[in-house]
Amino acid sequence: THQWRGIIEEYRDRLPVSDTTPVVTLREGGTPLVPAQVLSERTGCEVHLKVEGANPTGSFKDRGMTMAISKAKEEGAKAVICASTGNTSASAAAYAVRAGMVSAVLVPQGKIALGKMGQALVHGAKILQVDGNFDDCLTLARALSENYPVALVNSVNPVRIEGQKTAAFEIVDMLGDAPDIHVLPVGNAGNITAYWKGYKEYAGDGVSAKTPRMWGFQASGSAPIVRGEVVKDPSTIATAIRIGNPASWEYALAARDESGGAIDEVTDREILRAYRLLAAQEGVFVEPASAASVAGLLKAAEQGKVDPGQRIVCTVTGNGLKDPDWAVAGAPQPVTVPVDAATAAERLGLA
Numbered sequence: 001t002h003q004w005r006g007i008i009e010e011y012r013d014r015l016p017v018s019d020t021t022p023v024v025t026l027r028e029g030g031t032p033l034v035p036a037q038v039l040s041e042r043t044g045c046e047v048h049l050k051v052e053g054a055n056p057t058g059s060f061k062d063r064g065m066t067m068a069i070s071k072a073k074e075e076g077a078k079a080v081i082c083a084s085t086g087n088t089s090a091s092a093a094a095y096a097v098r099a100g101m102v103s104a105v106l107v108p109q110g111k112i113a114l115g116k117m118g119q120a121l122v123h124g125a126k127i128l129q130v131d132g133n134f135d136d137c138l139t140l141a142r143a144l145s146e147n148y149p150v151a152l153v154n155s156v157n158p159v160r161i162e163g164q165k166t167a168a169f170e171i172v173d174m175l176g177d178a179p180d181i182h183v184l185p186v187g188n189a190g191n192i193t194a195y196w197k198g199y200k201e202y203a204g205d206g207v208s209a210k211t212p213r214m215w216g217f218q219a220s221g222s223a224p225i226v227r228g229e230v231v232k233d234p235s236t237i238a239t240a241i242r243i244g245n246p247a248s249w250e251y252a253l254a255a256r257d258e259s260g261g262a263i264d265e266v267t268d269r270e271i272l273r274a275y276r277l278l279a280a281q282e283g284v285f286v287e288p289a290s291a292a293s294v295a296g297l298l299k300a301a302e303q304g305k306v307d308p309g310q311r312i313v314c315t316v317t318g319n320g321l322k323d324p325d326w327a328v329a330g331a332p333q334p335v336t337v338p339v340d341a342a343t344a345a346e347r348l349g350l351a
C-alpha cells in the first residue's frame with residue numbers, strides 16, 4: 001500500500017478531475033530526480049536529472065495521457081486519436097488498452113524509432129504511417145477528431161498539459177523549492193508549457209518561494225521557435241522533436257519571457273555528445289531527443305551563460321531503449337570468445 005498511486009491520485013486537488021472521473025492509470029509519475037555528478041562538476045552547479053524514461057511507457061507522455069484518457073472516458077469516448085513522433089502514440093495506445101478504448105495513431109512514415117512503433121503495435125493501436133511530417137500528422141488528427149467520433153489526445157488537448165505539469169510539482173516537493181534553472185527539450189512545446197504552468201501554480205500558492213528560468217532547446221534542423229518561422233522540412237536525428245510548427249509555440253514564448261529564460265538550439269552532433277556522456281558518465285540511458293536538454297546546458301556553460309552555484313534540473317524525457325540504434329552505431333563490435341577463461345580474461349584486459 002506504499003506504492004506511488006499515479007499523478008491523478010497524488011495531485012488530485014490540483015487537477016481538473018472529480019469524484020466521478022474514472023481514473024485510468026499505470027501509476028505514472030513519481031520518477032527519479034537523480035543528482036548528476038559529472039554535469040555538476042562541468043558547470044560548477046548542482047545539476048539534477050528528472051528521469052522521465054522511468055514512466056510506465058518510457059516517457060513523460062504518460063503524465064498527460066492518464067489525464068487525457070481518463071477525461072475522454074468520463075466523456076464517453078470509445079476511441080482516441082493522436083499524431084505522434086512516437087512517444088505520444090506509445091502512451092496513448094497503452095492507456096487506451098487500460099480504458100477499454102480503441103486507439104488510432106498517425107505517425108510520419110519512416111521517421112519514428114522502432115521501439116516506439118513496437119509499443120503502438122503490441123498495444124493494438126490502429127497505425128497509419130502518413131506520407132508527411134509530424135505537423136502534417138497533427139493537421140490530419142485534428143481534422144479527424146473534428147469530423148468523426150474520436151477524441152484528440154495530443155497536447156493541444158489542455159488536460160494533457162494539466163497532467164504534465166505534475167513533474168514540476170514533484171521537483172519542488174523533492175527539492176523544497178523550485179530550481180534556479182529548468183532545462184528541457186522542445187518539440188511541439190507542450191512540455192515546456194506544462195512545467196511553467198506547474199511552477200507558476202506552486203509559487204502562486206506559496207508552496208515554492210520562486211519560479212525557475214525556463215531554458216528550452218530545439219534541434220538545429222527543427223528549430224522554428226529559435227528562427228521565428230515555421231520550418232517546412234524539419235530534420236534531426238532526434239526524431240521525437242522533429243517538428244517544424246509547434247502547436248504550443250505561443251505558450252513556449254510566454255514561458256521563456258515570463259520566466260526570464262531562453263529558447264536556443266543544439267546541433268545533432270551536440271545532442272549525440274550529450275547522449276553518450278549521459279550514458280557513459282552518469283549511467284542514465286536516454287533517447288537522443290532527451291539529450292537535447294543536457295546538450296543545451298553544456299552549450300550554455302561553454303558560452304559562459306551559466307553562473308556557478310545554481311541549482312539546475314534537466315528533464316530527460318524518454319528512455320534510451322526506445323531508440324537503441326544510436327547506442328549501437330559507431331560503438332566497437334563486441335568480440336566473440338570460446339568458453340575459455342584464459343582467453344576471456346585476456347580479451348577483457350584482466351590478464
Ligand code: F0G
Pocket residue numbers: 059061083084085086087088089155185186187188189190191192240241287289290317318
Ligand atoms: N522528448 C521526447 C522524448 C519526446 O517524445 C518529445 C515529444 C519531446 C521531448 C518534446 O516535447 O513536444 O512537449 O515539446 N514528443 C511528441 C510525440 C511530439 O509525439 O511523442 P514537446
